[in-house]
Amino acid sequence: MDVLLLSRLQFAFTTFVHFIFVPLTLGLSLLVAYMEFKWVRTGDEVYKRMAKFWGKLFLINFALGVVTGIALEFQFGTNWARYSAYVGDIFGSLLAIEATLAFFLESTFLAVWIFGWNRLSPKLHNASIWLVALAANLSAFWILMANGWMQNPTGFVLRGDRAELESFAVLVTNPFAWSQFVHVLSSAYVLSGFFVLGISAWHLARGSNVDFFKRSFQIAAPFTLVFALALVVQGHQHGSTVAKYQPAKLAAMESHWDTMTHAPQYLFVIPDPANERNLVEILPVPGGLSMLAYHSFDAEVKGLRDIPEEDRPPVLLTFASFRTMVGLGFLFPALAAWVWIRRKTPESSPTLLRILPWVIPLPYIAIQLGWIVAEVGRQPWIVNGVMRTEDAVSAGISVGQVGFSLLLFGLIYGLLVAVDVYLLMYHGRKGPKSSEEETKADSESESDLQARPQGALA
Amino acid sequence: MLETTWFILWGVLWAVYFALDGYDLGMGTLMPFLAKDERDRRIMYNAAGPFWDGNQVWLITAGGVTFAAFPATYAALFSGLYTALMLLLFALILRGVSFEFRRKVDSERWRKVWDFCHVSGSFLPALLLGVAFANIFQGIPLNAQGINEGGLLDLLNPYGLLGGVLFVLMFSLHGSLWLGVKSEGPIADRATAMAEKLWLALMVVVVLFLVVTAFATRLFDNYLNNPLLFSVLLLAVVGLIQTRVFLGKRSMLMAWGASAVSIISVTLFGVIGLFPVLLPSTLDPAYSMTIANSASSELTLKIMLGVTLVFVPLVIAYQTWLHITFGHKITDADLEYEEAY
Numbered sequence: 091m092d093v094l095l096l097s098r099l100q101f102a103f104t105t106f107v108h109f110i111f112v113p114l115t116l117g118l119s120l121l122v123a124y125m126e127f128k129w130v131r132t133g134d135e136v137y138k139r140m141a142k143f144w145g146k147l148f149l150i151n152f153a154l155g156v157v158t159g160i161a162l163e164f165q166f167g168t169n170w171a172r173y174s175a176y177v178g179d180i181f182g183s184l185l186a187i188e189a190t191l192a193f194f195l196e197s198t199f200l201a202v203w204i205f206g207w208n209r210l211s212p213k214l215h216n217a218s219i220w221l222v223a224l225a226a227n228l229s230a231f232w233i234l235m236a237n238g239w240m241q242n243p244t245g246f247v248l249r250g251d252r253a254e255l256e257s258f259a260v261l262v263t264n265p266f267a268w269s270q271f272v273h274v275l276s277s278a279y280v281l282s283g284f285f286v287l288g289i290s291a292w293h294l295a296r297g298s299n300v301d302f303f304k305r306s307f308q309i310a311a312p313f314t315l316v317f318a319l320a321l322v323v324q325g326h327q328h329g330s331t332v333a334k335y336q337p338a339k340l341a342a343m344e345s346h347w348d349t350m351t352h353a354p355q356y357l358f359v360i361p362d363p364a365n366e367r368n369l370v371e372i373l374p375v376p377g378g379l380s381m382l383a384y385h386s387f388d389a390e391v392k393g394l395r396d397i398p399e400e401d402r403p404p405v406l407l408t409f410a411s412f413r414t415m416v417g418l419g420f421l422f423p424a425l426a427a428w429v430w431i432r433r434k435t436p437e438s439s440p441t442l443l444r445i446l447p448w449v450i451p452l453p454y455i456a457i458q459l460g461w462i463v464a465e466v467g468r469q470p471w472i473v474n475g476v477m478r479t480e481d482a483v484s485a486g487i488s489v490g491q492v493g494f495s496l497l498l499f500g501l502i503y504g505l506l507v508a509v510d511v512y513l514l515m516y517h518g519r520k521g522p523k524s525s526e527e528e529t530k531a532d533s534e535s536e537s538d539l540q541a542r543p544q545g546a547l548a
Numbered sequence: 549m550l551e552t553t554w555f556i557l558w559g560v561l562w563a564v565y566f567a568l569d570g571y572d573l574g575m576g577t578l579m580p581f582l583a584k585d586e587r588d589r590r591i592m593y594n595a596a597g598p599f600w601d602g603n604q605v606w607l608i609t610a611g612g613v614t615f616a617a618f619p620a621t622y623a624a625l626f627s628g629l630y631t632a633l634m635l636l637l638f639a640l641i642l643r644g645v646s647f648e649f650r651r652k653v654d655s656e657r658w659r660k661v662w663d664f665c666h667v668s669g670s671f672l673p674a675l676l677l678g679v680a681f682a683n684i685f686q687g688i689p690l691n692a693q694g695i696n697e698g699g700l701l702d703l704l705n706p707y708g709l710l711g712g713v714l715f716v717l718m719f720s721l722h723g724s725l726w727l728g729v730k731s732e733g734p735i736a737d738r739a740t741a742m743a744e745k746l747w748l749a750l751m752v753v754v755v756l757f758l759v760v761t762a763f764a765t766r767l768f769d770n771y772l773n774n775p776l777l778f779s780v781l782l783l784a785v786v787g788l789i790q791t792r793v794f795l796g797k798r799s800m801l802m803a804w805g806a807s808a809v810s811i812i813s814v815t816l817f818g819v820i821g822l823f824p825v826l827l828p829s830t831l832d833p834a835y836s837m838t839i840a841n842s843a844s845s846e847l848t849l850k851i852m853l854g855v856t857l858v859f860v861p862l863v864i865a866y867q868t869w870l871h872i873t874f875g876h877k878i879t880d881a882d883l884e885y886e887e888a889y
């Protein structure tokens with residue numbers, strides 16, 4: 091075990107855990123904002139109860155997203171000091187912009203939303219959760235500009251011992267980063283949609299709060315379908331972007347060894363990286379890979395053999411992750427279409443209701459696999475073609491230090507994930523408050539609000 | 549000029565972070581001393597409730613801005629203080645989730661676990677930030693490659709520890725004042741009495757810290773070269789004295805404001821003393837991280853300056869609004885509010 095390997099493990103682990111929480115934040119904030127909007131517009135109390143119930147699940151998840159996010163910013167300095175010094179000019183500024191533009195907005199207005207149910211007008215209160223949703227998605231934008239730069243570095247020059255920013259406009263119009271941003275957002279929305287559908291289905295199957303969960307189901311159904319379809323179409327597009335900018339990653343994703351035109355797409359492959367070939371290749375679609383990657387049957391697709399061995403990404407992990415992700419990616423629109431067809435009377439489709447709660451983990455798995463493809467597929471580079479991962483790790487830290495922090499991360503994150511899953515299941519199963527409880531709580535707080543003296547600062 | 553502007557902004561961001569997160573970290577530290585029962589504890593959680601997360605973002609921003617404006621310093625500082633920063637991080641993680649988790653399960657043991665995380669997760673950051681900053685003022689053994697040749701235990705030198713004590717007292721005083729603003733009745737009285745004791749202790753430590761600083765660091769060099777700068781130190785002293793004056797008048801909000809002014813000026817006192825160095829090396833001044841050898845390119849500094857000048861005032865505006873909207877005293881009705889912590 092050396093510092094490099096331990097640091098990579100630590101970064102991979104902390105990013106994975108962080109990204110358990112983030113996607114739900116991105117999509118569920120929009121759904122909750124929309125539910126509350128429906129309440130403000132129609133005055134129908136069910137929508138208010140919906141915003142509160144789904145909002146509670148959102149909050150449990152959000153807190154974990156925030157605290158695990160700080161860990162990532164810290165690690166660039168602690169574990170990847172040489173990377174930080176080399177590319178801080180570009181990468182650091184994107185992180186700082188994210189904090190200034192998005193994090194403040196998100197955390198401040200989330201607090202307004204949590205504590206403001208009885209203190210703000212419904213419209214202003216609803217505006218605060220829309221701001222949270224906007225800020226969450228804005229934060230994803232800046233992070234993906236930063237990650238996109240690592241995948242396809244643009245807008246910089248190498249000067250002396252570091253990369254310097256040359257054009258900010260080029261940096262934020264990086265086509266790879268934009269493609270990845272859209273891909274990540276769609277997948278996060280699909281995840282959030284299935285999250286709401288799964289929990290709603292669980293309750294509908296048991297006949298509890300039928301009206302409440304039917305309406306939740308009906309809000310999530312078109313949302314999920316639209317983004318599941320967008321995900322497949324854009325996912326293909328994203329694949330071509332990868333082919334264009336990261337041919338080595340594409341070759342690893344497909345376990346494609348020899349450079350050729352009319353490259354076939356095999357439906358079933360067993361890679362054999364030790365011997366630079368595939369053990370099994372069956373069901374070829376002639377020219378399929380050329381077509382998928384470059385939209386032309388006779389396009390040349392670079393093979394791994396033509397990439398120097400020290401520049402090749404790990405094939406097996408990239409390949410297997412990619413295939414599984416794509417498989418799941420095709421399952422989602424099919425399921426979402428089924429959901430959409432039965433949206434008017436979901437309670438009369440017991441099979442669908444039984445399946446949906448089990449679907450919840452699948453987008454999570456697909457998203458994590460997607461990140462494996464993106465990050466493992468970029469190796470051995472930390473900044474594609476510019477800086478190697480092994481040159482990025484901090485020089486002055488010891489195996490003992492990183493081992494100690496990795497161990498603590500393992501313990502604390504393990505605990506947090508367990509608590510998160512427990513709380514989400516506990517509160518998800520418990521369901522919303524009954525409308526009587528809700529009315530009672532409201533009238534108590536409201537009479538109090540009128541009787542209350544003005545705030546100390548107001 | 550651009551680098552100097554960024555150096556000042558760098559100092560200001562850390563100062564604002566200490567003035568804001570300082571009070572909620574301080575309240576968390578004092579919980580075992582000020583909370584007698586479950587109701588008191590909930591008052592203390594809710595006195596920080598709407599604010600702590602927004603306050604903590606100033607840390608992320610201060611860290612992010614160090615990364616963006618002075619990447620070499622960020623790299624040397626964060627890898628050089630590896631274990632201390634990791635401990636800070638773990639403390640902040642456990643404390644952060646304690647707010648959200650504590651009331652989600654109705655069990656005494658469950659709450660005790662999160663209370664422990666909350667208290668230790670508030671005390672430890674205050675201590676570690678103080679130790680870290682005192683060591684920055686004093687310098688660390690950075691070699692020519694920007695690598696800290698010392699270990700964790702080297703950070704725990706007498707001056708570093710004194711810095712830790714200073715921060716713990718400063719934050720605790722700030723926290724007890726905020727609790728005075730946000731509460732009424734016996735717990736507010738206890739907070740006031742605690743603030744009076746902490747103020748006295750803080751005065752002693754501040755004087756001690758300034759004296760030791762004169763011997764252990766080179767911070768005073770800039771001041772002796774330009775005595776006008778002593779006005780910042782004067783502001784810190786005035787802030788501290790005014791804190792006591794307002795406290796005596798039981799004007800808690802003003803006392804809290806004066807305490808914020810003193811925290812900001814104490815931080816700026818140190819930062820100004822460092823200039824133009826961000827992280828001094830004790831091995832050789834040539835190895836120090838300075839604004840000249842660690843700043844980003846001019847283009848990055850310009851873009852970041854634009855972003856900061858537009859958005860930070862906006863952040864200050866909406867966070868001030870947040871404090872006004874939720875600055876009322878906590879009542880039973882607030883504790884019954886279903887989203888309360």
